[in-house]
Amino acid sequence: MLIKLEDEEGNIIDESEELMYLHGGYNQIFKKLEDELEGKKVGDTFHVTLTPAEAFGEYDESLVLKELLEDLPEDIYVGAELDGEEEGIVYVIESIDKEHAILNANHELAGITLIASGKILEIEQLSDEAAQELLKEEHHH
Template sequence: MKIAANQVVALAYELSIMNDTDEWQMVETVGEDQPMYFIQGMSGLPESFEDKINGLAVGESFDFTLSPEEGYGDYDMEAVAELPIDIFKVDGEVQEDMLQVGNMIPMTNEDGHRLMGQVVEVNREFVLMDFNHPLAGRKMHFKGSVINVRPATEEELDHGHVHGDGGVEH
């Protein structure tokens, strides 16, 4: 079976990014023993990533690079926001354990959309948050292989994620 829309895909891969000194830096390794599972076309991965693996079969390999534009876009300084520390209070207390530099915090924007922000800086009045994807502005190199491909179940398609091995248990 080949990778196509609405197929559950399991991949093993290595991800390297181009760092600030123009050298490749390995940032993630996903082995065959615990592959990454997702539904093709519903993964939230960059569309270009899914395009590059589309049509591959179990046992086939891939080796490609995505530009920032093909990946998570350019780094956007407007996605960095200074927020009043008061919005991080629960029962009148600032949640200091949550507000550690580097922590990822789920937040909701004014339209009710959920997004993740990374704590960049904390002071008495404000928290500097970065809402860029951690890989925004980075050239990414993927090298790996297809471990498994199967049709997604109706329930998986309805829920938008993989169930069972490598997926979500309800």
């Protein structure tokens, strides 16, 4: 399918040439978007609004930390990623001053309402075995 993600002001966040995903609860796309695509046919279009909770989550201030530079690796830079103490939490360094760095583990689109729109280009029916094979390949990247 062709898909475009915009914010509420109409700014394009992402416009993919083509997005392929496994339909049927495999959690490859947002649930509300998958629900909207249920029953669509080739050539059908879609337009769905996703609240922050339905997309990349609400912005969580507790995921923003101000850390002393002496407590961080020496080779940090703005945009660098650091693993948090909790499994699966990754902080991105947003800014660095003389003594501190600001780290943020929110997704860059957290707290933003998104509008997803596009067109179905192709639908392919897969056997359960083929679907499982695709899922396995996806996890090995």
